[in-house]
Amino acid sequence: MITFEEIGIEERLVKAVADLGYVNPTAIQEKAIPVLLSGTKDFIGLAQTGTGKTAAFGLPLLHLIDAAARHPQALVVCPTRELCLQIVSELELFKKYMTSVHVLAVYGGSSIGMQIRDLKRGVQIVVATPGRLIDLIERKAINLEQIEYVVLDEADEMLNMGFQDDIEFILKNTPKRESTWLFSATMPPEIRRVSKRYMKDPVEVTVGQVNTANKNIDHQYYITSAQHRYETLKRLIDFNPGMYGIIFTRTKADAQEIAEKLTREGYDIDALHGDLTQAQRDKVMGDFRERTLQLLIATDVAARGIDVKDITHVINFELPDDIEVYTHRSGRTGRAGNTGICMSIVHSREIGRLRQIERIVKAPFHKLEIPAGKDVCRKQFFHFMDRLLQADISHGFYESYLPMLEEKFAEVSKEEVLKRMAALEFDRFLKYYENAEDLNVRERQREVRERVPGGREYGNRGAGGREYGRGREQYGNNGGDYTRLFVNLGTKDGFYKASFLQFILDMSELRKDVLGRIDMKEMNSWIEVDRHAANQMIRAIDGKKYKGRNIRMNDANSR
Numbered sequence: 001m002i003t004f005e006e007i008g009i010e011e012r013l014v015k016a017v018a019d020l021g022y023v024n025p026t027a028i029q030e031k032a033i034p035v036l037l038s039g040t041k042d043f044i045g046l047a048q049t050g051t052g053k054t055a056a057f058g059l060p061l062l063h064l065i066d067a068a069a070r071h072p073q074a075l076v077v078c079p080t081r082e083l084c085l086q087i088v089s090e091l092e093l094f095k096k097y098m099t100s101v102h103v104l105a106v107y108g109g110s111s112i113g114m115q116i117r118d119l120k121r122g123v124q125i126v127v128a129t130p131g132r133l134i135d136l137i138e139r140k141a142i143n144l145e146q147i148e149y150v151v152l153d154e155a156d157e158m159l160n161m162g163f164q165d166d167i168e169f170i171l172k173n174t175p176k177r178e179s180t181w182l183f184s185a186t187m188p189p190e191i192r193r194v195s196k197r198y199m200k201d202p203v204e205v206t207v208g209q210v211n212t213a214n215k216n217i218d219h220q221y222y223i224t225s226a227q228h229r230y231e232t233l234k235r236l237i238d239f240n241p242g243m244y245g246i247i248f249t250r251t252k253a254d255a256q257e258i259a260e261k262l263t264r265e266g267y268d269i270d271a272l273h274g275d276l277t278q279a280q281r282d283k284v285m286g287d288f289r290e291r292t293l294q295l296l297i298a299t300d301v302a303a304r305g306i307d308v309k310d311i312t313h314v315i316n317f318e319l320p321d322d323i324e325v326y327t328h329r330s331g332r333t334g335r336a337g338n339t340g341i342c343m344s345i346v347h348s349r350e351i352g353r354l355r356q357i358e359r360i361v362k363a364p365f366h367k368l369e370i371p372a373g374k375d376v377c378r379k380q381f382f383h384f385m386d387r388l389l390q391a392d393i394s395h396g397f398y399e400s401y402l403p404m405l406e407e408k409f410a411e412v413s414k415e416e417v418l419k420r421m422a423a424l425e426f427d428r429f430l431k432y433y434e435n436a437e438d439l440n441v442r443e444r445q446r447e448v449r450e451r452v453p454g455g456r457e458y459g460n461r462g463a464g465g466r467e468y469g470r471g472r473e474q475y476g477n478n479g480g481d482y483t484r485l486f487v488n489l490g491t492k493d494g495f496y497k498a499s500f501l502q503f504i505l506d507m508s509e510l511r512k513d514v515l516g517r518i519d520m521k522e523m524n525s526w527i528e529v530d531r532h533a534a535n536q537m538i539r540a541i542d543g544k545k546y547k548g549r550n551i552r553m554n555d556a557n558s559r
């Protein structure tokens with residue numbers, strides 16, 4: 001077996017790893033270190049956490065940097081604050097005999113002022129999370145001009161968390177970069193793309209088994225109609241009483257509206273979207289982390305980079321526009337060896353998109369029935385009873401009340417006490433779900449609907465069912481019956497397709513189901529809208545102002 005001396009790292013490092021009790025290099029260290037010591041080679045290491053990859057890049061970095069120069073020479077980018085701190089503490093151990101080398105962790109959620117001060121003191125190795133690093137770059141508080149080595153650690157996690165653009169930005173802003181070392185547990189196509197674009201003939205090393213998909217996530221979907229999405233969401237939450245989850249919507253209006261509605265109905269939920277100030281955002285995230293909130297509802301942009309441990313469920317209130325975003329969303333659960341569930345509420349027309357996503361995720365999707373009202377009640381009931389049995393009474397606080405309780409309940413049987421407790425907790429659920437309708441869209445219904453000409457979707461709303469978006473027109477199953485509208489807004493107004501979509505839906509208070517194809521040009525756009533909804537959209541938008549300019553919207557065919 002090869003030793004650390006034989007592998008070529010300098011003496012002070014050999015001594016430090018010996019102090020740590022490392023006898024021989026691990027597989028990734030043995031394969032990576034000799035390549036990385038050349039200092040000019042790009043490298044891809046496919047290795048999981050726990051294989052010793054921190055030392056695999058950390059030892060060569062410490063070996064290569066010029067300790068006499070006091071500017072940042074190496075940059076390690078990693079997805080989370082925890083990992084950032086962990087890497088720094090390992091590097092500190094390795095550099096035990098290299099006192100003039102300084103390593104600094106920069107990550108979000110702690111004082112940026114302090115980090116800027118520490119940077120000024122002169123550090124050679126910076127370990128950073130992408131968001132905070134970009135912040136520092138934009139404030140011109142960090143000089144990447146002389147960075148020679150960039151390490152991307154847990155690259156797949158960073159992409160899952162939506163940091164792709166940030167990583168590209170960082171790579172573009174390190175002009176003197178000689179080596180890029182990328183470590184990842186999986187090799188999704190996005191990583192291949194990054195490596196093709198930013199690395200030169202990388203040496204690729206694989207250690208152990210490389211997962212193509214996160215096997216810890218169970219992907220489930222539930223088919224319902226557009227007008228039952230909200231009710232379905234509620235039912236999924238109620239059916240999973242231990243849920244600690246994130247719900248994703250496409251628009252911030254949806255995120256806000258659903259959060260408000262669920263809060264009114266007694267759920268511990270808050271929304272995260274682009275309209276919040278940093279302080280509001282921190283408050284929501286703090287409440288969610290501390291579990292004061294059971295649920296967080298967010299748009300993709302707002303959820304970018306959030307890293308919360310032990311998320312049990314991710315719910316797609318709607319599938320994302322961009323199917324690749326699905327992996328970012330589902331990746332919020334099933335982390336660090338835990339299992340997780342990603343649920344998608346879909347319309348029958350979206351099955352095709354679901355199949356495309358299935359191919360990207362490389363895992364099978366399971367179709368599940370939306371639970372019936374009585375199933376929800378049963379689940380809640382047993383959950384409550386389990387909690388009752390598990391309640392901690394070891395502290396003895398209630399001993400002094402016992403005589404009084406015994407007297408008060410002298411005439412009441414144990415069965416009756418249990419029933420009364422159940423009534424207190426469950427009457428709300430029982431009443432609500434008493435006449436609950438079946439929210440599943442079943443094959444037979446779909447067939448019938450498809451035979452109805454111009455088939456507008458029908459609901460099977462029962463007497464007890466609540467409505468969502470009452471007063472709004474909703475046109476789910478359009479069957480291609482669209483009116484083409486012209487609008488004098490385009491990419492020149494700063495819109496992308498997604499932001500434009502959100503803008504017109506927010507203005508017109510319509511749901512995205514009414515939309516067909518959108519054709520955006522620089523100055524003007526053409527939008528297909530369900531013919532029943534077209535007038536509502538024109539009324540809401542035509543004549544309004546955008547950045548001081550009058551918006552014109554009309555039927556494209558009547559111009």
Ligand code: AMP
Nearest residue numbers: 022024025026049050051052053054055
């Ligand atoms: P990592 O994959 O970098 O998170 O490392 C996993 C664990 O393995 C850490 O606790 C390291 O301290 C330890 N470790 C790394 N390299 C070696 C080695 N060559 N011999 C023994 N333990 C090691």
